[in-house]
Amino acid sequence: MMEMGKEKIETWKQKWKRMVRKNVNFHFQCFLWVTVGMYVLFFTSNLWMPEPGKLVKPTPLYQxxxxxxxxxxxxxxxxxxxxxxxxxxxxxxxxxxxxxxxxxxxxxxxxxxxxxxxxxxxxxxxxxxxxxxxxxxxxxxxxxxxxxxxxxxxxxxxxxxxxxxxxxxxLSEREYPMLRLQLQIGYDMAQIDAKNEEIEQLKQENEKMQERIEDLQTDTYPTEAEAENAQGIIDRAENQIQSNEDTIRKREEEIAGLETRSVNIEEQIQEMRQKEGAS
Known part of the structure; x- marks a missing residue:
């Protein structure tokens, strides 16, 4: 059995040598195939080219x-x-x-x-x-x-x-200050959106707490301790509702101020454009 194995190995070696001798470009072709394989691996592997989802997180505007x-x-x-x-x-x-x-x-x-x-x-x-x-x-x-x-x-x-x-x-030297004003309006609009979102969240929170207060007020309590505990929850909820309403009024005033500033900035831009056109 061992002798038969040796004969098969010798036969394989002989065939390999004959194939190499017949093809004078054999080594070059091997090199070419290895090179192509390396390029394919390089350009398709995520090790070399990270997926778009792994890109650096951008810095938010206005931060x-x-x-x-x-x-x-x-x-x-x-x-x-x-x-x-x-x-x-x-x-x-x-x-x-x-x-x-x-x-x-x-x-x-x-x-x-x-x-x-x-x-x-x-x-x-x-x-x-x-x-x-x-x-x-x-x-x-x-x-x-x-x-x-x-x-x-x-x-x-x-x-x-x-x-x-x-x-x-x-842009021209005069136009870049106008761009700055336009971007300030964009900043004001972003602030207004954020404040409106906060107002909406506070209103929803107040609605839920008011529903909870009404449920507690209509419930019956077997003991005085349970009734006092329920009243404590009601008092805290009413205080939080009042605090939220104060915050809502404050945010609404801030929004009005931002809207007024944006209007004033837009007027400045129009005045600058008129001067630009006149010059």
């Missing part, structure tokens, strides 16, 4: 991000695939006395630094544009530093959740 003596707010992060332009707008709120110089750096997911242009900047507002954006980009991070500072503010964005617009034309 405060501290940077030294400044609070920074992302008020726009928009991308036009047609123009191959990405635009980032930041509000800079200075809590100190003197204005500071800011340094910016934009990195893609591989760590490569991207070229950018400061389209407009003043002490409280900056517009950053990235031109010739590669169409296959996945995520970016904007790093903001104060010159001489030791704190870096970071803002994240990804292609899946960024605001997509048809076009992002470059």
């Amino acid at each position: 405060k991000v501290a940077c030294g003596e400044y609070d920074l707010y992302l008020t726009q992060c928009a991308y036009s695939e047609q123009d191959q332009v990405l635009q980032i707008v930041l509000e800079k709120e200075n809590k100190g006395v003197e204005d500071q110089k800011f340094l910016y750096e934009i990195l893609e997911r591989t760590g490569r630094k991207l070229e950018y242009q400061i389209a407009y900047e003043d002490p409280a507002y900056v517009v950053i544009r990235i031109s010739e954006m590669m169409k296959n980009w996945k995520e970016l991070s904007l790093h903001v530093d104060i010159e001489g500072g030791d704190v870096t503010a970071k803002f994240y964005m990804n292609v899946k959740e960024i605001q997509k617009v048809a076009s992002l034309p470059e």
Whole structure:
């Protein structure tokens, strides 16, 4: 049996050697197939190309991000695939006395630094544009530093959740302040929506507590202790209802103030447009 096994092995080796001798390109073909296989593995494996669901979580608009003596707010992060332009707008709120110089750096997911242009900047507002954006980009991070500072503010964005617009034309020096005002209206609208949502939740909570109060008031209690306990629940619920109503009135006043400010800002924009047209 062992001799038969050896004969089969020798026969297999002989066939392999004959196949190699007949095909002079055999080694090159092996190399080619291995290379193609490696490329297929590289471009189809999630180890090398993470799924879109694993992209970095974007920084929400209007969320405060501290940077030294400044609070920074992302008020726009928009991308036009047609123009191959990405635009980032930041509000800079200075809590100190003197204005500071800011340094910016934009990195893609591989760590490569991207070229950018400061389209407009003043002490409280900056517009950053990235031109010739590669169409296959996945995520970016904007790093903001104060010159001489030791704190870096970071803002994240990804292609899946960024605001997509048809076009992002470059504006004039006079038009960028108008853009800022328009974005402030957007911020006010977001605040109004959030406050209206809170009001609706408080109203629903009050309705449920009022129903609970009515149930407790109509129930009968065998003992005085049970009746006192029910009355305690009623008192606490009524106090909470009153507190919620106070909060609702406060939020409604805040909404009215935001709506008035938005109207005033819109009037400012119209005045600026008229001056722009007259000049």
